[in-house]
Amino acid sequence: MLKVSNVTKRFGGLVAVSSVDLEVNEKEIVSLIGPNGAGKTTLFAMVAGFLKADEGRVDFENASVLGMRPHQICQLGMVRTFQITQPFAGLTTLQNIMVGAYSNTSETDRARTKAEEVAEVVGMTSLLHQGADGLTVAGRKRLELARALATDPKLLLLDEVMAGLNPAEIDDIVTVIKGIRDRGVTIFLIEHVMKAVMNLSDRTYVLNDGKLIASGTPASVAENPQVIEAYLGHGAAEAMAEGA
């Protein structure tokens, strides 16, 4: 469904993302993990059209989306959320979600109905008429998810929707994400919360210093020495193996 081939992004002398290849298949939940600064969000930004890749190509449903603007990519059915939540602060939750819903209909009533449905899915029904800037962190994360979902995407790009949430809230949102996948939406997510990654993903890619260092099932990736070193530092894998 989504195919990223040999994508590179440089910021001046810094190579933020270096020849990355990856693939997301239909109905999968694929996660992208890696230490801070690994280039995950940059990769997302390129996929969603917010940044232009210096090299490589991005295909969505077998057609290149490189050079398209984000709204065009959204109309194709691929939509992203933001790690740093970007609510329409002056609007209510309902109005926020309706903006997403409007991408498929020009009728206000239908957009409202759609927004209410989506709010139900993500568990925001009781917050519909609250101002978005009065929401808690968890609420804002949910709102990001809800707005994106309201555009009726085929592929959802979720950028750390669990960061800053407490364990109970994480459990909640994991359930929500599973529910969304069960409705037929493919999900590609960046996440730091390992419990959720393990629990949710069918496959995982690991990015470190802009390079892909491992991929596979979450369990296999977690045992990969290179991945352990990326997170815990050089020599950590050996130390752990000895310890075990």
Next chain:
Amino acid sequence: MTNFRSHLYFLLLGAIALIILPYFISSRFYIDVLTLIFFTAYLGQSWNILGGYAGQFSFGGVMFFGTGAYVSSILLTTFGFPPIFGIFLAIMGGALLGLIVGYMSFRSGLKGSYFALITLAFAELLRVLANSVEFTGGGVGLFLTYAPGLSNLQFETPVGFYYFSLVLMFISIAIVYWLESSRFGAQLVAIRENEDAAEALGINTLKCKIYAIMIMGAMGGAAGTFYAQKYLYLDPPIAYSIHLSVEMLLVTIVGGMGTIFGPLVGAFVLHTVNEVARHFIDTPGLSLIVYGLILIVIIGYLPNGLIGAFKKKEKKSGSTSLDKKTSRGDS
């Protein structure tokens, strides 16, 4: 929405009151002041669509007004083209100018103060141009002949212009009313609140902003014809005066940006303050100081305008969140 119905009755009542008002006012002065209020409210509303709803502040709103005024006036003076049709060409001229300015500035990603400055520059550029070319009458200006009649959009009594301005204002309110409940309006507001998020959610932000400035331009164009037919004289400093650019944003900010009645309320309050100050204060210039002080107080203490202050009171018990970020959004 149960609110909507009562709202509509209220609106209708107000409209009827304004329609029959001239039958109760014999003073030419008051009719003229009201005409001016409606005219400013109309221009404010055009600024409001781009500034209040889409969040793109312009300092050169007058350029559409001036261009529209020149379009219909030149057509009239050179070809004898009747203004009742000329006004539509003025509207198209304003919209076209909006398209050009919008495309050039939004395409290159100008926002915030940069966009404001570029619109100011465009208005100044047009003023200089109008001054230096032949067909605008240059610095001498254009004189229109007084020949009352509907085809000339000229009237024998001030009441005629009162109704002309009232119709314009009603139309502007209808446009914004439509915005409030339409997808396009929601998209503009989304752009104002967060352009990246709007784009991510499938909104063609460039196109929406260009449409918004074209609507503003079209409205400004009609205002130009109105002005020219009322005052019968046009020259570059009038057509492209910075004063009018400021006035249209001022009435909107004072009344409340991004609200249906903000520009009308602002125009009413500012004109009233202005007239009252002029009437009661004899020392020359002092009335302007009083006017300025009141302006400072309103803008300083009511960042969301008079309507914003009113709304806040209305729902003090509910969430206070709606008012905070709207006007100060990161632009």
